[in-house]
Structure formats: structure tokens, C-alpha cells
Amino acid sequence: MAQPKQERAEQTRRALLTAAAEVFDEFGYAGASITRILKRAGVTAGALYFHFGSKEDLAKAVMNSQPETLVPLLAAGGLQRLIDLTLVWSWQLQRDPLLRAGVRLTNEQASINGTLNADPYENFRGIMVGCLHEALESGELQPGVDPVVVAEFVVAACTGMQMYSNVVSGRSDLPERTQQMWNLILPGLAVPSVITRAETSPARGSALMP
Amino acid sequence: MAQPKQERAEQTRRALLTAAAEVFDEFGYAGASITRILKRAGVTAGALYFHFGSKEDLAKAVMNSQPETLVPLLAAGGLQRLIDLTLVWSWQLQRDPLLRAGVRLTNEQASINGTLNADPYENFRGIMVGCLHEALESGELQPGVDPVVVAEFVVAACTGMQMYSNVVSGRSDLPERTQQMWNLILPGLAVPSVITRAETSPARGSALMP
Known part of the structure; x- marks a missing residue:
């Protein structure tokens, strides 16, 4: 049975947040490239911009999840x-x-x-x-x-x-x-x-x- | 009477340290340009490199003077x-x-x-x-x-x-x-x-x- 759409979206969001955290942790904000975050998360740029409007929004979501x-x-x-x-x-x-x-x-x-x-x-x-x-x-x-x-x-x-x-x-x-x-x-x-x-x-x- | 050489050198060093501090404080390390520091201190690049080997050394001197x-x-x-x-x-x-x-x-x-x-x-x-x-x-x-x-x-x-x-x-x-x-x-x-x-x-x- 296929996963419900909402559950898949939440999984993608978590994958992006975790990948972004790893890349920000390693390279800092300035050194973290969107390309590297997408590769680490295994998702498309479209998915990133659907969940988080920008690199800045992604950084804010990481900061606020502490x-x-x-x-x-x-x-x-x-x-x-x-x-x-x-x-x-x-x-x-x-x-x-x-x-x-x-x-x-x-x-x-x-x-x-x-x-x-x-x-x-x-x-x-x-x-x-x-x-x-x-x-x-x-x-x-x-x-x-x-x-x-x-x-x-x-x-x-x-x-x-x-x-x-x-x-x-x-x-x-x-x-x-x-x-x-x-x-x-x-x-x-x-x-x-x-x-x-x-x-x-x-x-x-x-x-x-x- | 002319200032002794050593006193002038110490004045130049202080001027550089203060100018560098103002520029680092305002722009951060990455944003602080040597040109801006020299202009603010009113000294030549030669004087800077005589007193401090590099921008990094200047930053260290500022940090250590706390x-x-x-x-x-x-x-x-x-x-x-x-x-x-x-x-x-x-x-x-x-x-x-x-x-x-x-x-x-x-x-x-x-x-x-x-x-x-x-x-x-x-x-x-x-x-x-x-x-x-x-x-x-x-x-x-x-x-x-x-x-x-x-x-x-x-x-x-x-x-x-x-x-x-x-x-x-x-x-x-x-x-x-x-x-x-x-x-x-x-x-x-x-x-x-x-x-x-x-x-x-x-x-x-x-x-x-x-």
C-alpha cells in the first residue's frame, strides 16, 4: 500500500532538516551549499523550496528545533x-x-x-x-x-x-x-x-x- | 624636538590595533579589508606588515588585548x-x-x-x-x-x-x-x-x- 501523501511530505521535511543540520554543522552557514544539502538529503530542489522558502528559512528551522x-x-x-x-x-x-x-x-x-x-x-x-x-x-x-x-x-x-x-x-x-x-x-x-x-x-x- | 623612533613605532602599532578593532567590530573578520584598516589608521601597508605579519596576526593581537x-x-x-x-x-x-x-x-x-x-x-x-x-x-x-x-x-x-x-x-x-x-x-x-x-x-x- 502506498504511503499517504502527508506522511511522505513529513519524511521529506525531516530528511531535509537533518541533512541541512549536518551540512551547517560541518561547514557553517556561509559554507553550506544548497547542492550539498540536496545531495545529502536525496531530494530535489523543488522539494526543498516547497518545504523551506530559502536557505535562510532552512537555517531558522534548524535553529528553532533545538x-x-x-x-x-x-x-x-x-x-x-x-x-x-x-x-x-x-x-x-x-x-x-x-x-x-x-x-x-x-x-x-x-x-x-x-x-x-x-x-x-x-x-x-x-x-x-x-x-x-x-x-x-x-x-x-x-x-x-x-x-x-x-x-x-x-x-x-x-x-x-x-x-x-x-x-x-x-x-x-x-x-x-x-x-x-x-x-x-x-x-x-x-x-x-x-x-x-x-x-x-x-x-x-x-x-x-x- | 623629534619623537624617538621607538615611541613613534608604538604609536603606529596602537593606531593600527585600534583601527583594526573598529573595522573587525563593524564588519567581522571576513568583511574587514586591509585597505579599510590602513585608511582608518592613516598608515601605510608597509607599517602594517612591519608590526603585524598578516590580517590573521592582527586579529590575534586584537583578541589577546582583551x-x-x-x-x-x-x-x-x-x-x-x-x-x-x-x-x-x-x-x-x-x-x-x-x-x-x-x-x-x-x-x-x-x-x-x-x-x-x-x-x-x-x-x-x-x-x-x-x-x-x-x-x-x-x-x-x-x-x-x-x-x-x-x-x-x-x-x-x-x-x-x-x-x-x-x-x-x-x-x-x-x-x-x-x-x-x-x-x-x-x-x-x-x-x-x-x-x-x-x-x-x-x-x-x-x-x-x-
């Missing part, structure tokens, strides 16, 4: 959910081209269209604010801690940690650095009982992965 | 010295082209020569490790806090904060974000008396500036 690949892996709620997000991210960044390309494109984005685009940060920020509001309502946060301030700091710190880790270890020490971040910031934001039970080890991130 | 512009402004010792470094940096990044170009080039460096260069991070890291060792010897740190781990985290967090702040506010909120970082991490690293007396307000960074 958090959605991680959320289904999160097991806990509240503050532990936020910790899990960063632990899983620190592992997945080493092996998921879609996530890695998203990071590279975010860093390079000033050269894509001359204007800076906050979307990739905002997507992560939104998920983190959600976790922290849940933490606040469950009494996990110290009085006066602002979920938005914490979420924006964690987004920023993770951005910088992956850059630093990439330069010094090709990102292999990122899970350990993520744990060190939590050891440093938990005492400033969580109540003592939550600090005691929080699990921040790289092994937890690894165990949550698919 | 911390040396800040250190003379620091007033305190120990942990407050580290806090002051980040506060002054958060202000200077908004107005010093040399510092701003260093940051842009560091972000872009993968495209400069294909290999990643840890020097700009290492320079800041070295200064921070020095402050934290002094803090450790003065009893300012909690037991078990590793100066190297903290220094590397602060370098990474500042890197990410300036990127995030650049996207959302053109870096105008960076001093406030720097204060928020210290509010979050001081409880995890300093002894209570140091947390109480630490000055982290943006106004302090502004007061230390030239």
Missing part, C-alpha cells in the same frame, strides 16, 4: 526538570547534528541576515521559566528568587559553557561543566531540602538519553 | 577583584572597540583559520584564577571550592551573558546581568562575611571606569 528535541526526554518536574534539561542537552550536543548545527548557526547568525534573532534563546528560556514557575509553586525556590532572572542566566551560562567546552575539549567535558554550574548556583536559588535531593551528575543525563 | 585593557582599572584584591573585573568588563564592552572586536573575533574564530584558539579565554581565566587563589588564601572561599572550576565557569558564563545581552538589548543590560550572576553564585562559593560585604552593583563598575 529545544523540541530534548523536552520529550525530561523525566521530573520543577527544578529537577530544569537540571535534567541541561544535563540531557550537554550529552545530546555531542551527538545530535540538529542540536549542534542550531548552536553553530545561533553563534553565526549575525552574518546570516545582519540582524540578531533571539528565537533560539527564547525557546530555551520559555521552557526554563516554566520549570522554575513550577519550582516556585512547589516551594523549591528561596524567597525572592525570580524565575525569569534564573532562566535567562542559565540560558546564557549554558551558551558560554558549550563554547568554552568546545574550544578546550571538543565538548567532551560539557556534562561535567554542567554539573559544576549546578553545584555553584543551587545554593543561591533552592531551599536546603531541594539542594540535598537534586541530582546533577552527568550519569543522570546519560541515563535519560534515548 | 584583558590587558581592564586589569589596570581593578581596585580591590581577592574575590572583590574578580567581581570588579566582570563589572568593569560589562561596562567597557559597550564602549571599547578593542574589547568588542576581541569578543566578535573570538566568536568567529572557527572561520579564521579552521582551528579553535583558546587564548582569549585563557587570558581571562588566568587573571580570574589569580584572584580566586588570593581569595582562597584570605579565607574568602567556602571549603572545597576549586578556584579553577569557578574561574572557568565565570569565563563561560560571561561569554554567554554578553551574547544573550547583545541579542536582547545591544548589551545595555549586561552590567545588570553581571550583578545577577554574582547574586546567584556567591552563596555557593564565598563565606557569609564575604557575601555580606561584596559589592556587585553596576554602579561600582561604572565608578571604576576611566
